[in-house]
Amino acid sequence: MADISANFLGIKSPNPFWLASAPPTDKKINVLRAFEAGWGGVVWKTLGSQVKNVSSRYSAVDFNGTRVMGFNNIELISDRPLHLNLKEIEECIKLFPDRAMIVSLMADNDRNSWHELIKKTEDTGAHGLELNFGCPHGMTERGMGAAVGQDPEIARMVVEWVIEKATIPVITKLTPNVHSPVPTGKACVEAGTNALSLINTIQSVTGIDLDSLVPNPNVGGKSVFGGYCGPAVKPIALKMLTNISQNETTKKVPISGIGGVSTWKDAVEFMLLGASNVQVCTAVMKHGFRIIEDMCDGLNNWMDEKGYQKIEDFIGASVNNITHWEDLDINFHHIAKINQDKCIHCGLCYIVCEDASHQSINLDYGNPYNTYTIKEKECVGCNLCQLVCPVNDCITMEEHRVAPEYLNWKDYQRLGLPLNDH
Amino acid sequence: MAITNNRLTAEQYEQNFSDIHPPFETKDAALVEANRCLFCYDAPCTKSCPTSINVPKFIKQITTDNMKGSALTILSANIMGGGCSKVCPVEKLCEGACVFNLMDEEAIPIAKLQRYATEKAIAEKWPLFNRKPSNGKRVAVVGAGPAGLSCAHALSREGVDVTVFEKESKGGGLMTYGIAAYKVTPEFCEDEVNFILSVGGIEIKYNQELGKNISLEQLQKEYDAVYLGFGVGIARQLDIAGEELSGVTDAIGFIYDIRTKGYSSVPVGDKVAVIGMGMTAIDAATQAKRLGAKEVTLVYRRTQDEMPCTEEELNIAKLDGCEIIWLASPKQITGSNGKATHLECNIMQLGEPDASGRRTPIQTNETITLEVDMVIKAAGQMPYNDLISSNHLSNSGGKLSIDRSSTNIEGVFAGGDCVNGGKEVVDAVQAGKDGAVAILSFFTQRR
Numbered sequence: 001m002a003d004i005s006a007n008f009l010g011i012k013s014p015n016p017f018w019l020a021s022a023p024p025t026d027k028k029i030n031v032l033r034a035f036e037a038g039w040g041g042v043v044w045k046t047l048g049s050q051v052k053n054v055s056s057r058y059s060a061v062d063f064n065g066t067r068v069m070g071f072n073n074i075e076l077i078s079d080r081p082l083h084l085n086l087k088e089i090e091e092c093i094k095l096f097p098d099r100a101m102i103v104s105l106m107a108d109n110d111r112n113s114w115h116e117l118i119k120k121t122e123d124t125g126a127h128g129l130e131l132n133f134g135c136p137h138g139m140t141e142r143g144m145g146a147a148v149g150q151d152p153e154i155a156r157m158v159v160e161w162v163i164e165k166a167t168i169p170v171i172t173k174l175t176p177n178v179h180s181p182v183p184t185g186k187a188c189v190e191a192g193t194n195a196l197s198l199i200n201t202i203q204s205v206t207g208i209d210l211d212s213l214v215p216n217p218n219v220g221g222k223s224v225f226g227g228y229c230g231p232a233v234k235p236i237a238l239k240m241l242t243n244i245s246q247n248e249t250t251k252k253v254p255i256s257g258i259g260g261v262s263t264w265k266d267a268v269e270f271m272l273l274g275a276s277n278v279q280v281c282t283a284v285m286k287h288g289f290r291i292i293e294d295m296c297d298g299l300n301n302w303m304d305e306k307g308y309q310k311i312e313d314f315i316g317a318s319v320n321n322i323t324h325w326e327d328l329d330i331n332f333h334h335i336a337k338i339n340q341d342k343c344i345h346c347g348l349c350y351i352v353c354e355d356a357s358h359q360s361i362n363l364d365y366g367n368p369y370n371t372y373t374i375k376e377k378e379c380v381g382c383n384l385c386q387l388v389c390p391v392n393d394c395i396t397m398e399e400h401r402v403a404p405e406y407l408n409w410k411d412y413q414r415l416g417l418p419l420n421d422h
Numbered sequence: 423m424a425i426t427n428n429r430l431t432a433e434q435y436e437q438n439f440s441d442i443h444p445p446f447e448t449k450d451a452a453l454v455e456a457n458r459c460l461f462c463y464d465a466p467c468t469k470s471c472p473t474s475i476n477v478p479k480f481i482k483q484i485t486t487d488n489m490k491g492s493a494l495t496i497l498s499a500n501i502m503g504g505g506c507s508k509v510c511p512v513e514k515l516c517e518g519a520c521v522f523n524l525m526d527e528e529a530i531p532i533a534k535l536q537r538y539a540t541e542k543a544i545a546e547k548w549p550l551f552n553r554k555p556s557n558g559k560r561v562a563v564v565g566a567g568p569a570g571l572s573c574a575h576a577l578s579r580e581g582v583d584v585t586v587f588e589k590e591s592k593g594g595g596l597m598t599y600g601i602a603a604y605k606v607t608p609e610f611c612e613d614e615v616n617f618i619l620s621v622g623g624i625e626i627k628y629n630q631e632l633g634k635n636i637s638l639e640q641l642q643k644e645y646d647a648v649y650l651g652f653g654v655g656i657a658r659q660l661d662i663a664g665e666e667l668s669g670v671t672d673a674i675g676f677i678y679d680i681r682t683k684g685y686s687s688v689p690v691g692d693k694v695a696v697i698g699m700g701m702t703a704i705d706a707a708t709q710a711k712r713l714g715a716k717e718v719t720l721v722y723r724r725t726q727d728e729m730p731c732t733e734e735e736l737n738i739a740k741l742d743g744c745e746i747i748w749l750a751s752p753k754q755i756t757g758s759n760g761k762a763t764h765l766e767c768n769i770m771q772l773g774e775p776d777a778s779g780r781r782t783p784i785q786t787n788e789t790i791t792l793e794v795d796m797v798i799k800a801a802g803q804m805p806y807n808d809l810i811s812s813n814h815l816s817n818s819g820g821k822l823s824i825d826r827s828s829t830n831i832e833g834v835f836a837g838g839d840c841v842n843g844g845k846e847v848v849d850a851v852q853a854g855k856d857g858a859v860a861i862l863s864f865f866t867q868r869r
Contacts, residue, residue: 064457064485065453065454065456065457065485066457344521344522344524344525345462345466345521345524346460346462346463346465346521347462347463347464347465348460348461348462348463350463350464351463363464367469368466368467368469368470368519369466369519370464390460390525391525
């Protein structure tokens with residue numbers, strides 16, 4: 001059995017799965033249930049100035065009958081009294097001393113407020129702090145949340161205030177509502193943050209009720225931009241994570257990966273791109289805490305299968321596999337191949353290639369089943385047919401190199417090789 | 423042993439004749455299945471439908487909440503798409519071709535989804551079709567069955583005024599009179615006919631039989647074209663001794679009675695033998711059982727490999743408790759006091775394949791005798807030979823010969839069972855569409 005325990009800035013947890021700062025982590029009753037279920041740690045829902053929430057608060061995007069492909073919220077930071085949150089945090093730490101307890105903070109935008117909040121939080125015995133520089137709604141109007149994270153200089157200033165005071169590790173959570181997370185991430189690292197986490201939610205409108213014409217979520221006939229998360233945002237999160245993992249400054253600190261993690265496989269992908277652990281929220285909001293069982297089990301089995309003893313053995317292993325376009329090997333070429341024994345003759349590969357790609361699939365008419373074959377000379381190796389095929393391993397991409405040697409775009413240009421050959 | 427009616431309570435009849443393929447209870451249930459559909463291109467299901475319903479499209483339309491579009495997709499290809507969703511042998515048509523079968527996965531329940539998509543449109547008579555203004559052309563259609571109604575609807579949409587002559591007092595043909603009641607109710611059939619008529623421009627004259635109340639000559643004179651969709655009617659005789667005994671009946675008449683007189687009024691025997699293994703034989707056997715017959719035995723001269731009904735149909739009969747005797751051919755029916763008491767059959771064995779590729783049954787020296795009080799003949803139907811020959815309609819063994827829906831008589835077209843000898847409802851609907859196309863092009867050429 002592999003060892004899946006994690007050590008993030010000296011904060012230990014039995015597995016690398018934390019619950020992100022969100023509704024599942026805003027009360028003792030939830031957090032104890034999460035720990036009982038097996039979660040490695042929690043980031044307590046953001047503490048800060050007192051707020052008032054509205055109703056309704058959530059909306060979702062369904063896809064082809066599957067609920068909550070993407071999820072959206074307009075909830076604010078914790079709306080419970082600060083002293084109650086602090087008391088419950090302390091109790092949870094005592095009951096589950098082996099789990100990580102991080103507390104998310106968002107103080108008013110002045111030095112004293114931050115210092116005061118940090119002091120009170122540290123008194124609970126919490127293991128670390130996470131600065132909420134990402135919340136995209138409600139708090140931004142008051143100059144907090146994403147309003148801080150979108151301006152590197154403001155972020156730098158706040159991190160400096162925090163670092164002056166904090167005696168426990170500080171993680172800064174970044175917003176994706178920027179062109180790149182690097183400028184803010186860099187400023188925070190330079191200001192002394194011990195770690196970064198990303199992404200927070202993405203501003204969104206999830207949809208509109210076609211009868212009332214009011215977008216979701218509907219609060220008495222009006223809506224606002226919400227924060228989008230869930231499986232739909234994972235690709236964006238992985239991209240921003242890679243930006244942080246590849247930047248010379250930001251890569252110096254550990255990263256906690258967030259954004260649509262629903263399964264152990266998602267978690268492994270985040271870790272391969274440099275996350276030392278992951279945080280989960282939407283998957284729990286959809287299924288409850290019980291998903292942790294398969295996350296631990298699946299990770300363990302995969303590590304055993306691959307021969308990894310501990311998670312550090314693979315963290316960051318894919319970071320260098322994302323490169324610049326101009327460094328890609330132009331001589332690499334692959335061609336689709338349809339396994340006729342597996343083909344169910346649905347024609348999906350044909351119609352997408354015909355209408356949306358390179359007209360590289362032959363249709364031999366049959367009644368009722370047509371036969372589809374690849375025109376190898378025409379195939380550009382785009383993967384589209386393989387992506388839409390409903391049968392696993394029916395369409396495979398077979399390597400047919402143009403030439404044995406590596407050749408990138410810069411050399412290609414330098415050599416004056418022909419363009420527009422397709 | 424006796425043949426009697428009123429064997430069961432009202433509740434038992436109700437239960438025995440309730441919908442064998444119940445509809446989706448909820449929209450959510452329909453969506454689960456609709457979302458499974460892969461939306462195949464040049465879809466095998468569509469190619470396996472005689473009316474070429476664009477199945478992936480109508481299922482996709484269910485998932486996008488476009489119910490009006492979904493109903494129109496179905497009904498514009500098959501105006502009886504509602505009824506067909508209940509009576510089609512889909513396991514050998516659309517659902518049998520579903521690509522999920524090749525993955526060893528359950529096929530998409532196309533029929534059930536089709537019913538879901540059409541049920542409201544038919545019941546509420548959604549105005550899905552716009553009739554073009556009348557173009558002054560008048561067509562007589564003989565028979566308000568699937569072929570006739572399909573032809574009439576297609577013509578009317580193009581502005582033709584259609585008069586349908588129907589020998590029964592209701593429309594729908596075999597859909598209304600010849601199919602097991604647990605598949606499609608007479609009420610639904612009436613709704614479906616009314617929906618078809620709601621496009622306008624179609625008048626049905628009931629109780630008008632060709633050769634009795636009206637003549638082909640008269641129709642040719644009064645109308646610009648005639649479409650014959652009179653079907654096949656007379657049950658094939660067994661031509662064996664004892665066929666005249668009381669208790670010997672035919673499946674068409676038996677099912678007709680069930681559908682027109684009410685379940686409790688239809689007499690059935692204690693021990694019933696049904697001759698044949700087609701869809702109609704199954705419908706007769708299962709319904710005899712459901713009317714309260716104690717024993718029902720299907721007798722067929724070939725084996726399961728050659729049977730005309732689908733496996734699904736056979737399973738219905740088996741689940742209803744019907745016995746099956748393969749390789750037995752009726753030899754004679756004996757009786758006492760004029761009532762049938764025994765059915766004697768020759769035991770058969772299979773010989774060489776015949777022209778249709780099915781192995782021919784050959785008589786052996788052995789026989790088997792069944793104790794019976796009722797024998798239902800379901801060995802196929804005979805064409806209306808007299809009607810066909812007296813009107814000089816060229817035919818092959820009683821099946822009208824057509825060339826692109828046109829008979830040998832100019833301006834007289836035909837389709838459906840009277841041409842194909844008796845196929846599915848869906849085949850007749852397509853024949854009606856073909857007939858309408860042929861008639862419209864006949865008008866264009868003559869102009």
